[in-house]
Amino acid sequence: MSSPERNWKTVESGPYPYKKGLHPVMQKNYGKWKYHEYPQPGVLKHVAESGDVIYTVRAGTPRQDSVDFIRSLCDVADKHADGYLRFTTRNNVEFMTPDAEKVQPMIDDLESKGIPVGGTGKTVSPIAHTQGWLHCDIPATDASGVVKALMDELIEDFRGMNLPNKVKIVTQCCELNCGGQGDIAIIVKHTRPPRINHESLSEICELPKVVARCPVAAIRPTVVDGKKSLVIDEEKCMYCGACFGACPSMEINHPEYSRFAIWVAGKNSNARSKPTLMSLVAHGLPNNPPRWPEVSAVVKQILEAYREGGRPWERLGEWVNRIGWKQFFEETGLTFDEDMIDNYRHARTTFNQSAHVRF
Amino acid sequence: MSSPERNWKTVESGPYPYKKGLHPVMQKNYGKWKYHEYPQPGVLKHVAESGDVIYTVRAGTPRQDSVDFIRSLCDVADKHADGYLRFTTRNNVEFMTPDAEKVQPMIDDLESKGIPVGGTGKTVSPIAHTQGWLHCDIPATDASGVVKALMDELIEDFRGMNLPNKVKIVTQCCELNCGGQGDIAIIVKHTRPPRINHESLSEICELPKVVARCPVAAIRPTVVDGKKSLVIDEEKCMYCGACFGACPSMEINHPEYSRFAIWVAGKNSNARSKPTLMSLVAHGLPNNPPRWPEVSAVVKQILEAYREGGRPWERLGEWVNRIGWKQFFEETGLTFDEDMIDNYRHARTTFNQSAHVRF
Amino acid sequence: MGDANGAGSNGSGNGKFLNPTPMLDELESGPWPSFVTGLKDLAERTKKPMLRGVMDQLEYSYQTRMGYWKGGLVTVKGYGAGIITRYSMIRDKLPEASEFHTMRIQAPPGLHYNTESLRELCDIWEKHGTGLITLHGQTGDIMLQGIEADKVQECFDELNQKGWDLGGAGAGMRTGVSCAGPARCEQACYDTLEMHEKVMKHFVGAVHRPEWNYKFKLKFSGCPNDCTNAIMRSDIAVIGMWRDSIQMDESAVKEWVDENGMEKLVNEVVSLCPTRAISLKEGGIAIDNGNCVHCMHCLNVMPKALSPGKERGVALLMGAKSTLKVGFNVGSMVVPFMKMETEEDIEEFIDLADEIIDWWDDNGLDHERLGETIERVSMKQFLDGVGLEPSIDMVSRPRDNPYFKTKY
Amino acid sequence: MGDANGAGSNGSGNGKFLNPTPMLDELESGPWPSFVTGLKDLAERTKKPMLRGVMDQLEYSYQTRMGYWKGGLVTVKGYGAGIITRYSMIRDKLPEASEFHTMRIQAPPGLHYNTESLRELCDIWEKHGTGLITLHGQTGDIMLQGIEADKVQECFDELNQKGWDLGGAGAGMRTGVSCAGPARCEQACYDTLEMHEKVMKHFVGAVHRPEWNYKFKLKFSGCPNDCTNAIMRSDIAVIGMWRDSIQMDESAVKEWVDENGMEKLVNEVVSLCPTRAISLKEGGIAIDNGNCVHCMHCLNVMPKALSPGKERGVALLMGAKSTLKVGFNVGSMVVPFMKMETEEDIEEFIDLADEIIDWWDDNGLDHERLGETIERVSMKQFLDGVGLEPSIDMVSRPRDNPYFKTKY
C-alpha cells in the first residue's frame, strides 16, 4: 500500500471536538441544568436554572447503520432539531430542541421512517451488543441478529414505560463479554473443549501465549507429527474459549455445541444498591439463527415475572434480592441446576453461609 | 506404664448420659417448653405447656476450675436446685429450680461465695477463651489471664442487661483461633517470621509436613551444617505461625514481637442478619501480663461506642453495618490502616466495589 | 513487674506450700472469680507438687512472656486419642511439673449434670491428677488438666467404670456439643441431646482411634440461634429448622403489644425482619411465611406469642473451620431440611455423615478440612459424590462466571 | 431454514445486485429497524462488491452457524493501532469480501454531533469503504466497517484532515467514553466532556501506539448513576461525586408531595434509601448527609427538589474488567473524592493516572489488567506504589483473616 505524496501532517487529535456538537441552548446552559421530566415516553424535558428548556426525543437504531440511515437521521435533525443530534451509550439516537411544538412532528417523522421512539425511563432500552459473525474473529453467533429478533418482540417495552425500572439487556457472541453486565444478558456458552488444529497451530500462534491464556492451566505443550503443538487436558478445560481468542487453531466454536446461557441481575448503577454482577439462570439454549426463538422466550419469561413482581424503582436484581432466588426460579419457571453453583475462584463467597432458607 | 490386671472391660460409651443430669421438671416437660422470660438479670424463667415453670440462675466461673470450686457449685445445687446443675457453652454454670422462692437465696449464696450472677440477655457473657501458657504448646499469651483481667472490668456488663444485645467476646492465644468468632475478639498476632531452630528441626519434625503447612508456600527445604533443614522466604511469610503448630523448631513466639490484634463484628447466630466473620480493627497491642491494660482499654472503647450507638437487638456487627465502618472508627477512636485492607484469598470481595461512600 | 501486695487479698497465697508468684497474684484482685486463687487454694490444700510446679512455670511464663510446654504421645489401652500430652521444656529449672497432661472427657449432651456424678468425677480426678478441671473446653470436653503419664490408665479405668469416656483429639472425629435443647428451651426444633448421644455413640471408634485426613467436628444446635456456634465451628453443623409456618398465638401477640406498645412492635420486630416478611395487621402482625428465612428474630423477641412451626427437623451446614490456610470458613447450607424425630431419622443422618466423611477422606488432602475439600473440588462434585441434589438453598446467588462445563 | 417470503417486505432485497440471502431476510420482518435491510439497501444502491460479499458470508454463517473471519495487521503511518483487520477464511468460496477491515474512530465526548460533521464522515467513508458504520462500539468508537487494506491510509488521511482521529486497540490506552454530562444533565458533578477530551488528548500517543501489558480503559460518568457503565468496564472509572450535603429545595419537595402523595414519598424515596439516611420531617424530608452514600436514588426520584451538593468532583474506581481469567471484576473505590474544576485538577488526575499506569506496566504480567495486578500484588502495595493513602472508603469491611505482616 503506497500513498501519494503528502503535503499535510497527521494531527493526533484524539476525540472529535464535542463543542461542535452542542445545541446552542445546551451550550448556553452548560452545567446549569436543574432537573428533568418525562413528558411522554421517548421524550425528556430538561429545565435549566435560566428557565430554558430543552426537549430530547430518543429513537432506536440498528447500531450497524448504513450511511443512508445516518443521513436520514441528519435529515431529521436538520428539520426538527437545529442540526444537532447525539447518540446514547446504548446506541439510541437523540434529537434536542428547545421548542415543545417540534416534538410531536419530529416523533411522527421518525416513526414514519420506521425509526421507533422510546427507550426513556422505565423501559427496555436497546440491547447493547457486540460484533458477531459480521466482523469478529471469534464469535459463535451473530449478536446483531439475536438483538434484532428480540427487539421485535420487546418493542412495546421500548415504547412504553410500564416496567418497575429500566431494564438493561446485553448480548454477546462469546464469553469475553464485550457487552458487559446487564439486568438480563444473553451470552454464548461453549459446551465442548476446543478442537486443536495441529496443522496450523505452531505456524500461526505463539505457543507460550496460548498456554498462558488458559485460566485453569489446561493446556500443555506437546509434539504432534514432529511439530510443536499443544494438548488440552479435557478434565480441566471448562470450555471458556479464552485460548481461541489467543489462537485461531484452538477451534472452540461449533454449530451445535456452542450454545446460549442467560444471566440476570447485573447492575452498573449505584442507585440504591451497590453494582452487582449477573448470575447464571439458564443455559444450553440452542444457537438457532435466524431468529433464536428459544432465547427470546426465556428473556420474555424473565421480563414478565419482573414486570409482575417488581416494585417501583426496583431493578431486576433488587427484585430478586427481595423475593429470594428460590422464588425467582419459581416465578420465571426456570430451573436451578448444579452448574449454577459457583465452582470457580471465590466460589465460597457465593455459598449460603447461613441457616437462612425459605420453604 | 504398666497397670494391674484388669477384671473389667473398657466401655466405649461416648458422651456421658445426659438423662442423669436432667432436673425432674425438665424431664417431665422435655420438649414441651412454651416460652421464657427474664425476671431479673442472671435469671431465666421457662414456662412449659403444662404450666410448669423452671427458674435458671446463671453464674460466672473461671473456667479453669479446681475440684474445690466445682464441689462448692455442687453444694449450691444440692441446697437450692435439687442436686442438678448445668454449664453453658460459654463456661457459665446454671442452677435450675421450679421454686421461685429459692431464686434469691440461691443468688445470695452464690454472690457470697464470690461467684457473680448474671450473663443472661443483653449482657457481656463470659469471654470464651483457650489454653494459653497454662497448657498449650504454641501459645503466645495466657488467655485465662487476659480474660480474668478484662472480666474484672466488665463485670457490671455481665451483671446488668444494659447493652443493645448480647456481646460475645472471645480471646485466643494464637492465630489458630480455637475460640472462634465473636462480637469482639482478642487474638495474638505475630509480627516477625519464625526463627528456625536448625539444631532440632530435622530431629523432631517431619519436614514435608512443615512445608505443606504454610499457607503462602514460604518454606523451602535446605541444608544447614550438613543437616536437612528448612528456610523461610521472609518476603512471603506473613507471620501466621501455622508452621509452629506443625513443628516446635519454627519458633514464632516472642515476648516483644508476639502482639495482640482486636477484631469485631463476628456473629454466629442467624438472628436477623446472616452470620458474619469478624474484621480487624486494631493491632500491635503489646502482650503485657499480668493484666494487659492496653487490650482492656481498646475493648472498652469499642463496647462503649456500641452501647451508645446500637439500637435494641442490633448485634455489634449489625450496628457497624448500619452506621458504616467509617463511623465505627470515628466513634471508637480507633485508626484504620493499610493492613486492614485484605490482601489474602478472596481479598477482592471485601473491596468497596461501588461508588457508595460516606463523607 | 507489679507489686504482689494487692494480690492475695482473697486470703490465698499466704500458705507455705507454694513458691512466690507475684505476677500471677496480680490476677487475684478484682471481682471476677480468679483461676489463680483457685489454683493456689487447691495447691495449698492438696500439697501436690505438680500444682506447685505448674504455678511456678506459669509465673515464669508471665515473667518471660513465653510458653514452655511441648507435646508428646500418651494414650490409654486400645485408644489413640483423648490425652493431650504436655512435657515441660524447662524441667531442669522447674522439675515439679515436668509432665502436665490433659485428659479430655466427653461431657453429657447439653452439659446437664447432677451433683452426684460431678462429685464422683472430682474425687477420681483429685485422686489421680491435680484436681484442676476446665468446664468446658471450646469443643465441649471436660478437660482434666494435669496428670502424669503413668497415672493416666488407672485414672481412665476408674472414670470409665463410672460411665465416663475420653473425647477426641487428632485426625479423627471430635467430641460433640449440643445446646440445652428440649430440656429447657422452647425453640428446640429437634432433640439435640438424644441426637448428640446417638450420633457420637456411632462415631465413638472414630473419636478414639483417629485415622482420617484431619479432624472432623459435629455440633448440635436446636434452632438457628445456634447457641453452640455450630455454623462457625463444625464440619457438619446440625441446626434445628421448621418447614411449615411459624405458630402464632394471636392473643399473646395482643398481650405483647398491650405491654410493649406499637412503637416497639414496629421498631423491634417488624422493621428487623431481614426479609420484611412481617407486616402489621389488625393491631397485631401477619407473617408471610413463604418469605421467612427462619432467622429466629421475631420468635426471640416474642417467644410467648410466636413459636417454630410444627413440621420440625434439622438443616445441615457444612465446612466451617478456623483460620488455617484458607482463612475462616463459615458453614454452608447443604441440606435445608431433614426430619429428625425417630431413631430412623437419626440413622439416616448417620448414613449421610458416613457417606460424607468417606468422600472427604477419599478426596481430601492431608490436613484439609471438609470445607476446604468442598471448595477445592467443587460443591457440584461433592454433591455428586455423596448423592445429594443441588438446590438454590445452597447459594446466596447463582454463579457469576461462565467457567463451568456441561455437555448437551 | 425459514421461508424468505416474509422477508423483503420492507421493499429491499428485490434488487438485482445481491445474491439471495434467505436466512438474513428473515431478519427484515418485525417492527425494530433491521440492520439487514439497511445493509441490503446500501448494497443495492452503491453496488459495492464488498457489501455483496459480506452479505454472502454472513448468510453462510447463518446457515452453517460458524464465523469466518480471521485477524491480521493493518495500520496507518506512525500508528500501531486503530484498525481491526479482517480477512475471510472462505475467500476461495466468496472472494468479494476477502478483506473487511474496521477503522475505529474516536467519537466526540458525550457523543454530541452536528449534522455537518456527521455527513462529512459519511461521505468520506462511503468514498473509501462500504458505507457501513456502527454508532457506536461498546468502547465508544465510531466503527467504520468494511474497507480494503490499501484504502485505509487514504481514508484515514482524509478523515484526519477533517478532525477525526483513530481510536484504540491492542495493549494500549483505549478510546474513552463520557456521558451526556453537563451539556444536558443536571446530575453532572464535573465536566465529563472537557475532562474526557483533555485526558484522551494526553494519552493520544498511548492510544495510537500500544506498548503496555494489556489494554487500559477510561470512562467518565458525571455521577454515580454511571450512565457509561464505567464501574464495570474501565480500568479507571471516573465518577462524579459531591462531598458536602445534598441541596434541597424545600418548596419543590412540598410540591412533589402534593403531586405524588405521602405514600409514594415513603415507599419510593424514604424506604429505598440504602442507609435509611432519609426521614420524614414536617411533611417533607430530612437527610442525614453524614450517612448518605451518594447512591443517587433520592435525587433521581425528585430531581427538581434534590440536587448534588456544591462541593463537587470525582471519585476514582479502579480495576473493572470482563471475564477473562479471574471472572468479572467490578471497579473498586480508590479515590473517594478529588476536585475536578480547573485545568490543574485535570492535570492532577493525569499525573495520577500516569503514575498508576507506570506502576501497572512495571508490576503487571503480560495480558493482566490493572484490577488483576492490584488483587495479585495487594491493594496495600498498589497504594504504596502510586503514593495514595489507604482509607476505609476502599473496603466494604476490614480484613477477616490474620494474614498480614507488620513489624513494630
Ligand code: SRM
Ligand atoms: C442518555 C444516557 C447517557 C448518555 O450519555 O448517553 C442516559 C441518560 C440519562 N440517565 Fe442513564 N443514561 C444512559 C445510560 C445509562 C446506563 C448505561 C447503559 O444503559 O448501558 C446506566 C447504567 C445501567 C445499569 O445500572 O446497568 C444508566 C443508569 C441511570 C440511572 C440508574 C437507574 C437505576 O435505578 O439503577 C438513572 C436514574 C434514573 O433512572 O432516574 C439514570 C438517569 C438518567 C437521566 C435521567 C439523567 C438526566 O437527568 O438527564 C437521563 C435520562 C434517562 C432516561 O432515559 O430515562 N441513568 N443510564 C444513556 C442512555 C442509554 C439509552 O439509550 O438507553
Ligand code: SRM
Ligand atoms: C468491537 C467491540 C464489540 C462491539 O461490537 O462493540 C469489541 C470487540 C472485540 N473485543 Fe472487546 N470489544 C468491544 C468492547 C469491549 C468491552 C466494553 C467496553 O469497552 O466498555 C469489554 C469489557 C470491558 C473490558 O475491557 O474488560 C471488552 C472485553 C474484551 C475482552 C476481555 C478483556 C478482559 O480483560 O476480560 C477481550 C479479549 C482480549 O482483550 O484478549 C476483547 C477482545 C475483543 C476482540 C479484539 C476479539 C479478539 O481478540 O479478536 C474483538 C474485535 C471484534 C471486531 O472484529 O471488531 N474484548 N470489549 C467493542 C469495541 C468497540 C469500540 O472500540 O468502541
Ligand code: SRM
Ligand atoms: C445457655 C445457652 C445454651 C447452652 O446450651 O449452653 C443459651 C441459652 C439461650 N440462648 Fe443462646 N445460649 C447460649 C449460647 C449462645 C451462643 C454461643 C456463645 O455464646 O458462644 C450464641 C451465638 C452467639 C453469636 O451469635 O455469636 C447464642 C445466640 C442466641 C441468640 C441470638 C442472639 C442474636 O440476636 O444474635 C438468642 C436469641 C435471643 O437472645 O433472644 C439466644 C437465646 C437463648 C435463650 C433465650 C433460648 C431460650 O429460649 O432458652 C437462652 C437464654 C439466653 C440468655 O441467656 O439470654 N441465643 N447463644 C448458652 C449460654 C451462653 C452463656 O453462658 O452466655
Ligand code: SRM
Ligand atoms: C483445648 C482447646 C482450647 C480450649 O482451651 O478450649 C484447643 C486446643 C488446641 N487446639 Fe484447638 N482447641 C480447642 C477447640 C478448637 C476450636 C473450637 C471448637 O471446636 O468449637 C477450634 C475452631 C474450630 C475448628 O475446628 O476449626 C479449634 C481450632 C484449632 C486449629 C485450627 C483448625 C483449622 O482448620 O483452622 C488447630 C490447628 C490444628 O488442628 O492443626 C487447633 C489445635 C489445637 C491444639 C491441639 C494445638 C496444637 O496443635 O498443639 C491445642 C491443644 C491445646 C492444649 O494444650 O490442650 N485448634 N480448636 C479446645 C478443645 C477443647 C475441647 O476438646 O473441648
Ligand code: SF4
Ligand atoms: S463478545 Fe467475543 S465474539 Fe463478540 S465481539 Fe466481543 S470478542 Fe468478539
Ligand code: SF4
Ligand atoms: S477453552 Fe478455556 S479452559 Fe479450555 S483449554 Fe481453552 S482456555 Fe483453557
Ligand code: SF4
Ligand atoms: S488458640 Fe492456639 S495457643 Fe491457644 S489453645 Fe488454641 S492452638 Fe493453643
Ligand code: SF4
Ligand atoms: S509463619 Fe506462616 S507464613 Fe511464615 S513460614 Fe510459617 S507458616 Fe509460612
Ligand code: SF4
Ligand atoms: S440453639 Fe436454639 S434451641 Fe438451642 S438453646 Fe439456643 S435458642 Fe434454644
Ligand code: SF4
Ligand atoms: S423468623 Fe426472622 S425471617 Fe422469619 S418472620 Fe421472623 S424475623 Fe422474619
Ligand code: SF4
Ligand atoms: S452519569 Fe449522571 S451525570 Fe452522566 S448522564 Fe447519567 S445521570 Fe447524568
Ligand code: SF4
Ligand atoms: S443519595 Fe442515596 S444514600 Fe444519599 S440520601 Fe439519597 S437515597 Fe439515601
